Amino acid sequence: MVTLPGDLYEYKVITGTGLLWRSAMRYALQRPWQTVLNILGITVGVMMVVAVDLANNSAREAFDKSLELLSGQISHQISAGSDGLPDAFFTRVKTELGLQKAAPSLSGKVRVNGQELTLLGIDVISEAAMQRSRPGLPDQVFAVTGNFIAAIGRTRSVVMEESLAQSLGLEAGDTFTLSTMNASHQAELAAVFESADATLAENLVLADIAAAQKLLDRPGRLDAIDLTLDDEAVAQLRSWLPANLMLVEVQGRNDNLQQMSEAFHINLLAMSLLSLLVAGLLIYNTVTLSVIQRQQTLGIFRAQGVTRQQVFTLVILENAALGLIASVLGVVAGFLLGRFLVSMVTATIDNLYFNLPINSFFVDFWVLLKGLVLGMLLSIASAVLPAVRAALSRPVTLQHQAAVNSEWQRKIHLLALPGILLLLGGRLMLIPEYGSLVTGFVALTLMVFGFCLLVPGLLYLLLQLLLLISRRWIGLPGVMALRNASSAINRTGLAVAALCVAVSVTVGVGVMVGSFRGTVIIWLEQSLPGDLQLTAASANTLREGFPDELLDELDRIDGIEGYYFSVLQQVESEFGPLRLGVNAIPAIEKFYLKETSPDGLTAFDTGQGVFISEPLAYLQKIELEDSISLLTESGLRPFTVKGIFFDYTSGIGMVQMHDSLYEGYWASQPRTRLSLKINPLSNEDVVETAIREILSTYDNGFTLVSNRQLREITLQIFDRTFAITNVLRLLAILVAFIGVVSTLMALQLERLREFAILRATGMTPWQVSSLILKQTAVLGICAGVLALPLGLMMSEVLIDVINRRSFGWSMQHFLPESVLIEGFLLALIAALLGGLYPAWRAAKIMPAMALREE
């Protein structure tokens, strides 16, 4: 026997048997499909929010931990941009300045047994003086007294956490192949260590700087020198530091990186909330229907003395219970999905902002709790209006549905006005170009709500229109179906609005992703000059560039129309590290330009200025003719911005300059890339084979990639970067699908008695079934049709506002028909599916039984 507290107890007393609860329970059990779908709707909504939130939090944690690993607990870094700095400079810092808290830093990505890992080069002895604890790494005492020493000064030796070694099937003393982009090396696992938190070290290979230089193909170079300095030392160091090096304040740089990637997190979170919104609308809709369906029962209870408050509480608690079940399921599912999503989120951050050496899955239990509470609240909040409605039902007397319906039809226009106002208000919020991301999303939400309010009216018009034009062909049952849908506009309107939003999310995100991809493809076509790219790949060739003999040999190949050198390197700037691209191709030929100064192209070609990428311009608010400071070999120098080009490869920004300008500031840098132009009349494959033959004599010193391949690779990276968006879109489709099915099913089930009457008046079971299917199909079509403008509006906002504010990218709009068709079909198929069960039920109905109550 269960003891029931408070209100529940009261029900028991009043009804003597807990009748109210039994009736609620029976209602749920009699409509298992509806109940399951209802729960499923909330579950998927909660799952999405929890998964995205978990993935976001986990990625943030990974980001923080990675920053801490690479630059935690240090105050400054000496950085050179380009190819790092010579290691001899570290010796000078230690012996001339005597900076004790200085450690060399060199890291990069490597692959072992197909697994991508970060190789972190350190000097343990310097680390001991730094006294920093780095996540995932053994603590200092162990680092010093442990086995790392075995790896000091050996170019093959690496050290890793023992569980990683185990998963790679390695034991101390084993040799294995470790590869970088350019080459493969034999490495030896000198020792394993135990980390207090092994998951932090699950992607880390540690090596002495000697080995890191060898294994990462960076002989003689360091990425940076990590420092812990007080103010006095900072001043001293600044005055001593050569001009081509920069003392970077680490905290500021990390904050900047964090801010940039934060936009991406907000973006994801908002997308998941959008789905939750859809789920909420769907819940609201189902709960409303469930109340309408039970109005009679509830009326009887009221007549037996159940108070309004009790009815209200019943409906609320009922939904809270469903919400609880659904939310628990949602949290569990969200946890599982989050595990999967986090790798995608970290991949994005990795590609756009910052290499994450740590990308483990961190579970934030608050997120789980938050998801649970959110799901519950949403279920309860969605039930409030229907509960009020239920509480207001009059004792015994049946409300006449028709009366209610006609009342609603008169009120439609009253909804339209606030709808239009919300739409306009949302639109106005989007106007300021540099508005925040959050306002962007608020505006989007307002616009979605506004549109929802317009849906009943639009639906009514649409149905009337359909009726008008199709009357002649669809016959009486068809007309009935349309009339019926239109007269029940209070319920159908709401359902269609919910479906509309659900479908529009899939359309909006779909169009955005399609536009983005389309833009990138065009951009790739235009911004990859030449046909083949030859890149220095070994330590030697990276240092020396292209030998003259090689150039002579290339000259002799038929079909090579010309070649020019190019450079792609990192450069330090006032805004942190940027990518710098250099070659001698005229600006007009190589850029996908957004805007230029009037003399922009000439200025660029004559070395009078630089072009910068759009995200850089947008995020740092740089305009044409502004200047940007870059760290050259002779120190920080200003360059005039003469143009802004589209770029989608980097979240942090890129600068392009002409060879002649570069020459003046980076005279000692070798040219390590060569773009080859192939005569359009020649066969590219033949030329490529000829080049490869020549290259084979250079001992893997150079790699040859065709622009075709490069485009493919770039697109692959692009797809990997935005895989998360696609997954979210698929989930939104899932939510929408479940929503459509459950809403329409509920809608039709509720009206079974009406169909019974139709049966009694002589319609065959088949006729009734087909009527139901037609009706759901019509509603599905209407939802699909109305979802398209909303979806397109959403995509506009996502493309022009959200993505711009998140990443600084502007894109062209592409309208992939497939997305539109997909959205439409989604609505239609789900609608038909939703109609199947009610149609089956209606066909089986015994008119007499159903009519007994009439």
Next chain:
Amino acid sequence: MNKRFFLMSLLLLLACSNGEEENPRQRLSAAEVLGSSDVEGFLRASEPRRFNFPQDHAAHPGFRNEWWYFTGNLETQNGRRFGYQVTFFSSAIRPDADDNCEVGNAWCTNAIWMGHAAISDISSETHMAAEIFSRQEPGLAGATLNPFRVWINDWQLFSADNEFPWELEVITDEFALSLNLTAEKSPVLQGTNGLSQKTPEAGNASYYYSVTRIDTRGQVYLDDQRHEVNGTSWLDREWSTSALGADQTGWDWFSLQLDDGKELMYYQLRDTNGNAHPNSGGNLTSLMGTQSAITPQQMRLEEEIYWQAPDGKQYAIGWHMIFQENDWLIQAVFDDQLMDVTFQYWEGAVEVLDSSSGVLVGRGYLEMVR
């Protein structure tokens, strides 16, 4: 000789696993490290050798440990006294520097260096100590000739050529030293012609020489003040691969510069019971630089006054030394001259007093590893 063995054990602990260990995560005990187990491939101090100067002032690769050890007593014009210690230790990780290192890689290194520096400010009875660690390459530490230079980062000992005078420069967070050093006597070979046997077992020995009297002048920087000082320093040079036996746990080391122009060095190894080990020994250098060995039988040492370190260890800061016809009191200039670094030991300036008259007859340094 001295704590240096103990300190080297730290470095050796660093170096304990060279990939051939059965269980690479197992830490070795100091005794194991200093025992003769892990000496394969290293050179050993097993027989007397010919010393050559200035060559022997530089590094001796092939041996595992080596150090340059300065102690001294300094005084300003107006009589303010300081004691100082500066040490450069190097410890090889493996015998062969090129083992598994690609030729041309600047970071190929097989030695790790540790520096200790301390000042005893006698007027305020404050003792300050600093330590520094570094790998040898790329050019971060080393000991070379032409010109002579021993350095760990910016701590350095150098000469214009290979000869005295040498410059010693050390900058720490709390103090700095800049000293000009001129040897007043030729190097003294300790033990048997420079072979200093630490246990009866062959090879458990070091090559050991001292420069027992070095005229010293320069500056001590303390509390933003510069003090012009002069005084006398002592240099100990030692290199070895294995030295201590398993039954040796600590030692007391005296370097005394007497006013009559003689210098005395004596180390007393302690066994596990705290008693003097038979392999203790020392050397007396005459005014003219001639030397005579001191055996444990010739030396009587009694601990008189103790000072307790924060960790509870007792250090004898007052000693009675009876040697030949002399009866000396050896007293710390003040009690707390504990080297508060990674591995603690007591090392400080002492005065040598005639025990019957109480007259000051010399100064020196005392080191105790307990």
